[in-house]
Amino acid sequence: MLTMNNIGKVFTTDVVQTHALRDFSLQVNEGDFLAVTGTSGSGKTTFLNVAGLLETFDSGQYTLDGQDIQGLNDRARSQLRNEKIGFIFQSFNLIPDLNLFDNVDVPLRYRGFNASQRKERIINSLERVGLGKRLKHLPSQLSGGQQQRVAIARALAGSPRFLLADEPTGNLDSDMAKSVMALLQEINQSGTTIIMVTHDKTLAEQAQRQIIVRDGKVCDSTGPITRPESVSATNV
């Protein structure tokens, strides 16, 4: 379970302070497929980055699977990110010099799996996204849709509890977008919690739940939205 309570995040430059998140509160339950929509600059990507421990927050409380995130050091945050969260980025973010096998291998290396465990997981996850026969291909030899599938395979290889997707179909044509969306739904049905940021209302409607972010706050929701009433320190 992912719980955010009154999270605040401010970006400060020499001339301006931007409140990217203000009193942002949300609860995401096990197995949810949550779509986060909102206009550009509304704070939805910041929310995703905070949720994925890629960004710190300034105020409020955030617990991930019962663990209070505030105060964790770099090593603990990295470990938590590695074990519990998978990422899918709009621009795929594959390492261009590594082949598909080695790209999917990256998070598993930091997890400490041995060689045979890694190999099994890599092959399984690439097969799951339909790229089991292209292990030695470089990302540049694949289409955009296939690259995003590799990114999904990389995110899934470590069996994360949460899959965070930032505009996963943003760089894809509609056919490829549909196929990626179908893959995400299949992954969700197998028990992985998915939080997807998207501009595309059609895609958002395919999620179990939707929230709309405006000015750094959850301003509207569809589906069984749950707002946390309180987060107890005993959850830590």
Next chain:
Amino acid sequence: MFKYYVQLALSSIMRSKVHSLLTMLTIALGIGACTITLTLVSSMSANPISHKSEQLFRVQLDNWDPNQAAISPDLPPEFVTWTDANNIVNAKQAKRQSASAITWGMVNPTEQGLTPFLALMRVTSKDFFPMFDVPFIYGAGWDESAEQNNDYVVVLSKETNQRVFNGVNSVGKTLTMLGATFTVVGVLDDWHMSPKFYDMSYGAFSAPEDIYLPLGLKAVFELPHGGITSCWKPIESQRYDAFLHSECINFQLWVELEDGEQKAQFNQYLTNYVTQQKTLGRFPRPLNNRLLDVTQWLEYKQVVKQDIQVMFWLSVMFLLVCLINAASLLSAKLHTKHSEIGLRRALGANFSQIILQYSVEIVFIGLCGGILGVLLAIFGLQGVASLYAGYGQLIELDLTVVTSVIALAVVGTIIAGLIPVYSACRPAPAMQIKQ
């Protein structure tokens, strides 16, 4: 995990071969130049007898002109007269004492069927050999009786023994030289003190002599005065013994004293000796005896000249410039890795894992640069040796110098190379992925 980092490092280096090679060459140039200079400076400034350098003392007595010091402002001459050399050696007031001078003469190895040759010789006292730890391959130096009786005995250098006796044990064999027959009592092993602190008349790095014979034979055979000869007073006649009994200086005088007490006693002896000589009309200047140990003597003689020291600092600066250039090249390369670093962090790598990963690549480049640099240094030193023949034996790659310079290069490369990695790791991963 380390194996993974090595794989990543090798693959990264292979992907940017030209860039990596340029970085390595930049480091190699700096290391090569620095190693060559450091090796020269280290060899020149080394104390060749450090284990007993505090027990060996150069004796200086001021027998010079009352109106003008031998060496400005008020230093005694570096050499002593024949009279003082013999008096002090024969007085045996130190644990060991040795007076010596360079000379030369013809060797006629007719018995061996060889053509005559001119040999560089050293007349010296028997204590010369044990004092300076001179190694023997056969036999030993001459004894007290041979010294007192001016026996015709010689010690040969290894090269001379090879030349005359084909390298076999020649102890007991005879050698015709200076128009007389000498008996070989010892053959030296390889011996080349560098710097040749006991006698720098022909330069601090000159070759050792071919033949050694007792000091008294200088007078017997009226051997020429090699090295530096200085006089402040006219010699009374052209006769050879007039020179020997003049105030002309030509002899190196060294003593071995075991501790401070012996040194104090010997100093007192020198004071008494000079005072006694003053009563004979010698030593017109105020008392000005000096005892310098080997380290002090090398410093006094400025064996490492100032221009070489300047060259040393220039080479260190050149190495630093090369390291800074290598760091710039590494920085440019690692700058392109910011988004990969962000991605790896997003996928679970912590700060120290990222630092370790890139350290392996940087250390590898630094080490390769270092090894290339040492190869350059070897070629460079061979070039220096061929240009300056006298420095041939002096120029040997010093392991301490090599390891120090490589360590400096690796540490410098790591520090310089990790700055961009560190700065790439500082922002939140989200920012990096955006880049």
